[in-house]
Amino acid sequence: MKLSKLWLLVMAVVVALSGVAFAGPTLDNVKAKGFVQVGVNGELFGFGKPDEKGVWRGLDVDTGRAIAAAVFGDASKIKFIPLTAVQRFTGLQSGEVDVLCRNATQTLGRDTELGLDFAQVNYYDGQGFLVSKKNKKIKKAKDLNGATVCVLPGTTTELNVADYFRENKMKMKPVVIESNAELAKAFFAGRCDVLTSDASQLAGTRAVAPKPDDYIILPDIISKEPLAPAVRHGDNQWKDIVNYAVLAMIEAEDLGINSKNVDEMLKSATPAVQRFLGVTPGQHR
Amino acid sequence: MKKGNPVISAEHTAQRAAWFNDPKIRAILYQIAVLGIVGLLGYYLFHNTVENLKRQSIATGFGFLNKEASFEVGESLISYSAADPYIRALLVGVLNTIKVAFIGVVLTIILGTFLGIARLSKNWLVSKLAAVYIEVMQDIPILLQLFFWYSFFYDILPSPGEALEPLNGVFMSNRGLVFAVPEWHPAYATMAMAFVAGCIAVYFMRRWARKRQERTGQIFPVFTLSLGIMIGLPLAAWLLAGAPLKMSFPELEGFNFKGGLNMSPEFAALLLGLVLYTAAFVAEIVRAGIQAIGKGQTEAAMAIGLKPGQVLSLVILPQALRVIIPPLTSQMLNLTKNSSLAVAIGFPDFVSVASTTINQTGQAIEGISLIMVVYLCFSLLTSLFMNWYNKKMALVER
Structure with missing residues (x-):
């Protein structure tokens, strides 16, 4: 409402003031900060919403955690920033968040006119x-x-x-x-x-x-609403990280690996699982 | 410098030869320097923004205004469809904002004046009721009030199928208030013209009456006669045209009413919230204005034999208005700007339409600057008009 308008204005000013903030790759920036800033929904059950204990839950939230795990090897090095539908892309453009996992539909217009890149789709909606x-x-x-x-x-x-x-x-x-x-x-x-x-x-x-x-x-x-995480255009390294974080989760689900059985799965005899979990080294497929 | 002492004067000028010590030149230099810095800062911001947007390959410019908007707007004073360009959608928003601000300001001033006078009433109950109203309304944030009125409209009122009909042709449902309105007839155009003619006649009659009063001291019944002319002329035109009386009755068709005039719950809630909230502030301003006039003024006016109505209109109000107008202007501006809270309760005002536009096009900077420019124009126009009116009133001072 009024606050979010103010927020948009602040974003516009941030875009205007920041000279070189976005020149460097996002990864260096994230590593320097020590955590990933993820734009999430905040109000949507199943995608991004804190539960009654204040723990963030949902598909988009978990995607964010996978990215943090990929960068730091620790899913908790993450900060969730709830954004409204109106604020979300400006938030990403201005560098307020590093990646946007907020049930955003991938469209040509957003990719070209908003200066964004969409990573792997994590939910096919309609x-x-x-x-x-x-x-x-x-x-x-x-x-x-x-x-x-x-x-x-x-x-x-x-x-x-x-x-x-x-x-x-x-x-x-x-x-x-x-x-x-x-x-x-x-x-x-x-x-x-x-x-x-x-x-x-x-x-x-x-x-x-x-x-x-x-x-x-x-x-x-x-x-057709392909929902995908979004990153700023032109940082391929960061986009790759986000892309393969999503793909790794899909692959893990396909192989039947989850957070509860991952230690057991390390002993699995299946070659694909061994490769995926790095038991067989150097095989990134 | 004293005259008749040219020697000292000349010497003085010679001493000031250093031009940079001349206060006049210095002042100009300072101003140029400040202007330069502000200009450079502005250029830096602008340039930086454009560069950053380019680097992030974000589209810029106002070209999007002519593209198809392809979204619908809930209510509109002009014809609009999703196939129209963004500029028309934004115009719809501007007109909606003007509609709510204009009606809101008029109602606020009426209600505020009434409350302010009630607050000063000698009747204990009236005065205390007004005081309670003012305190309560001033203390609750406007956004909460808007949510309250909005949920009042959609929670309390029934669905269109079971709409209440308190009067014949008036339906109340959670889709809004629907009135029966007279069907269009050419006689109404004549009536409008008759009304304008009546206004002009009244204006000249008042001038003539005032001059006559100044000359002879006789009072002419201006008010009664003005009222007669302004109502009588259109009425005569209506009767002459054969008294057309065909009404367009709203009828339930499909999901909602067709025909008649519809006032949406969003508009009603926004208007009600803004008027009730701002009127509390206006009431205090009116009270302050009236209390600023010394008691002696009233007593003196009574002593020369003026009637109570004349005391108010000839002595108190012209002086009180000078105190009232400047703070009243800022309340009018407040109301206009608060109308942007419409987005919270779904009324398609300018900010709401502009938000959608920003999101569809992704051009936040252009969108935000449009919002700022439009509100700046609203505010400047209101201020300009009120300052003119204030000046006119201030001349009464002797």
């Missing part, structure tokens, strides 16, 4: 619609003509939903609220007929509804 079961007329997305639509600002979501309604010659009335929590509250109170977002987010929002069973996600998925 935009859907959450509606109340009370509204019996809605069975599919095409039934939404004339609906009031709750949507977060600063996301590809806002664009996709406008495109979808235009394409199908339907009318919509968006209600755009910046905070995820406030938006969900307005939707549950019936301010909107439908809440639209990435399907994974809708599931997370539905889970925190007063009565989750009163709501359903429509079967239609209107977009």
Whole structure:
């Protein structure tokens, strides 16, 4: 809100003032600091949100930890910085965070116009619609003509939903609220007929509804949303680190290695596992 | 220097030959130096920004304004669709901000004046009620008040299907207030013209009445007659056109009402929050203004036989306004700037639309500078107008 505007302004000033801060490779910078600064969501269940004990949980958070582990060999040398959808790319551009793991959709426009590079996709998402079961007329997305639509600002979501309604010659009335929590509250109170977002987010929002069973996600998925960590353009070394941190996690899952069984797996006879865990040295495949 | 002493004077000039010791030249030099430093600093910032953006290959410039916006805006005073360019989307935002600021300022001044006078009332209950209102409203942050009013609208009011209908043609639901409005008829244009003509007539009548009063001392019933002209002329035009009375009734169709005039909960909550909050400050300003006028003024005015209404309009208010206007201006500016909190409750004001634009295009610096320029223009225009009005009022001083 007001604070985040201020924050954007500060970012703009930082971009204006910093002369050489971004010239050096990110890795040197991170090593000098002693920790990785990761931009995360902060409000999204399943991707990035602290649990009741204040420990950060979620896919994006774990991706950040994997990067820290890759750089320092210690997943705890990390600082999470929650960013709103509006702040996130400016935060990365200005050097406030080293890497952005914040369920950001990879798009051509963001890659070229924002000066970003996207690493390996860590979640394939798609935009859907959450509606109340009370509204019996809605069975599919095409039934939404004339609906009031709750949507977060600063996301590809806002664009996709406008495109979808235009394409199908339907009318919509968006209600755009910046905070995820406030938006969900307005939707549950019936301010909107439908809440639209990435399907994974809708599931997370539905889970925190007063009565989750009163709501359903429509079967239609209107977009492809490859979510990927992002880094600043032009630092290939750093991008490689982020890339292979994600790939290593995917590979580990494929091989059935996890944090609980990793010591046991060291004794595994499977050649791929031996290579992956470095039991067989010098084999990076 | 004294006249008639040319010798000393000449000597004096000779002594000051060192030009850099001349205070006038020095002052100019200092100013050039300061200007140069500020200019260089500005250039450094600008150059650095452009360089940094280029190095990070971030797009720059205002070219994006003509690209297709491809997002929808909730409410708009002008026709707008996702196929329009960004510049039009931003214009929609500016107009929405003007709408809420203008209506807000008018209502705030009315409510604030009323509260300020109530605060000074001799009636204990009225005065204390006003005092409680002012204290409570001033002490709660505006953002909280906005959240409160917004959730009030969507939590308390029913869905459109079960909308309340307190009056025929007025529907209240969590989609907003919908009124029946008269359907457009050419007679309304004539009525508007009749109203303007009435205003002009009233203006000349007042001038004539004042001159006549100054000349003869006779008081002309200006107020009653003005009211008569301003209502009577449009009414006559309406009757002459055959008294058209077709209303556009809102009807429930699909998800929402069609027809009539719709006031969204976001707009209503924002307006209500801003007006109720700012009015508390205005009330205190009005009270201060009235109390700044000595009691003797009222007594003297009464003593020369003025009626209470005349005491207020001829003696107290012209003096009080001089105290009231400058702080009132800053409250008006506050209201306009606070309207940017709209983004928290989903009203598509300028900041909200600009945020979306920034995010779609990624051009934060251009977007933020647009926001700053627009608010600067709003503020400067308001100040300019209020300063002019203030000057006009200040002339009353004798």
